[in-house]
Amino acid sequence: MATVKLSFSPAPVHVRTARLVGVAVARRAGVREDLLDEVRLAIGEACTRAVALHRQYGLADPVLVEMSDGGSYAVRVVDRAPIEAGIGLTALPPDELANESLTDEALTTGVGFALLAGFVEDLQVRPVDEGIGTEVRMVWPVGR
Amino acid sequence: MELSLATRTVGEHTVLEVGGEVDVYTAPRLRERLLELIDGGARHVVVDLGRVDFLDSTGLGVLVGALKRLRSASGSFALVCDKEPLLKIFRITALDQVFPLHPTVDAAVSADSAGAGA
Numbered sequence: 001m002a003t004v005k006l007s008f009s010p011a012p013v014h015v016r017t018a019r020l021v022g023v024a025v026a027r028r029a030g031v032r033e034d035l036l037d038e039v040r041l042a043i044g045e046a047c048t049r050a051v052a053l054h055r056q057y058g059l060a061d062p063v064l065v066e067m068s069d070g071g072s073y074a075v076r077v078v079d080r081a082p083i084e085a086g087i088g089l090t091a092l093p094p095d096e097l098a099n100e101s102l103t104d105e106a107l108t109t110g111v112g113f114a115l116l117a118g119f120v121e122d123l124q125v126r127p128v129d130e131g132i133g134t135e136v137r138m139v140w141p142v143g144r
Numbered sequence: 145m146e147l148s149l150a151t152r153t154v155g156e157h158t159v160l161e162v163g164g165e166v167d168v169y170t171a172p173r174l175r176e177r178l179l180e181l182i183d184g185g186a187r188h189v190v191v192d193l194g195r196v197d198f199l200d201s202t203g204l205g206v207l208v209g210a211l212k213r214l215r216s217a218s219g220s221f222a223l224v225c226d227k228e229p230l231l232k233i234f235r236i237t238a239l240d241q242v243f244p245l246h247p248t249v250d251a252a253v254s255a256d257s258a259g260a261g262a
Contacts, residue, residue: 012169019198037229044200048168098242100212104205111237112201118236 001070002029007062010054015047018065022075029069030142038119039073039140045112046077046136052109053081053134073140080133146170148195149177157253158186163195166203174203178210187219190252199230204239211243220244222252 004025008014022043023036031039043065050063064078096102097111116123122139147170148163158181166174181189191207193199211221222244225231234240246252 012167015168016165040198041200041233044167044198048200048202051168097237097239098208098212098215100216104209107208108201108205111204111239114237115201115233 001068003066003068005067006065008065010051010059010061010063012048012051015044015051018047018063019044022065022067025067025069026073026140029067029073031073031140032143035140039075042116042119042138043075043077045116046075046138049109049112049136050077050079050081052105053079057081069142071142073142075138077136077138078128078133080131082132147173149174151177151181154190154249154253155257157188157190157256159190159192159249159253161192161195163197165198166196166206167198167200168202171200171202171206175206175209178206179213182210182213182217182219187214187217188256189214189219190222190224190249190256192224192249193230194224194226196225196227196230199233201237204233204237208239208242220256222246222256224249224252 004021006018006021008018019040023040026036026039047063047065054061054063059080061080066076068074097107116136120138124137126135126137127133128135146164147166150161152159152161160177160181162174164170178189189210207223214221224246226247231240234243234245244252244255246255
């Protein structure tokens with residue numbers, strides 16, 4: 001099993017780097033070419049969510065992305081925000097999406113979760129095993 | 145690929161052509177440009193996503209923000225998109241039920257003009 005770890009300061013500019021690395025490792029692991037757009041989007045959404053949480057809580061800690069290819073392609077995106085922040089992710093129904101009272105942040109969070117849930121069949125959002133934070137774990141099949 | 149933004153006018157409509165990647169880093173520039181256009185008096189805006197190769201939740205949030213702003217100003221907002229990967233994003237988020245989506249700028253402009261009775 002090969003593992004690639006990427007750790008980055010919680011700034012939006014680095015999310016693109018995480019996407020590029022995540023897709024490069026996915027391709028190397030043997031994830032089907034037609035799934036790579038979804039891998040790119042899902043890793044981007046998970047990292048965007050982590051960066052937003054770190055900024056919301058004023059955390060300078062890095063966001064961790066860990067990619068491994070033991071039989072399938074697994075990606076973990078780990079934030080260090082208080083656990084309450086990671087719970088209660090919900091997708092928004094269509095009639096609420098354009099609701100005037102919905103804040104931009106709530107809309108983006110809801111849409112981001114809808115994309116994660118829609119594009120990743122094997123998705124888990126759970127507290128980290130040690131310390132404070134949440135882990136978004138995504139798994140894709142490899143086609144070799 | 146970096147974000148690119150170009151504006152042109154088609155009749156009463158302001159068409160914003162967007163290219164490259166719209167994500168958490170670049171979406172604020174898209175938001176600023178849309179606000180400039182709307183604050184500058186544009187009331188019928190069409191955003192052409194034809195050259196966008198990546199769009200995330202932040203970018204979608206900016207587009208919804210523009211839709212709401214124009215709606216409250218009695219204006220109109222439509223998107224041009226014919227790429228299946230992007231259309232899938234709109235379907236999964238149910239935003240295909242929120243935005244008027246058209247395959248070409250001409251289709252967006254004529255549908256909007258007909259709808260507005262112009």
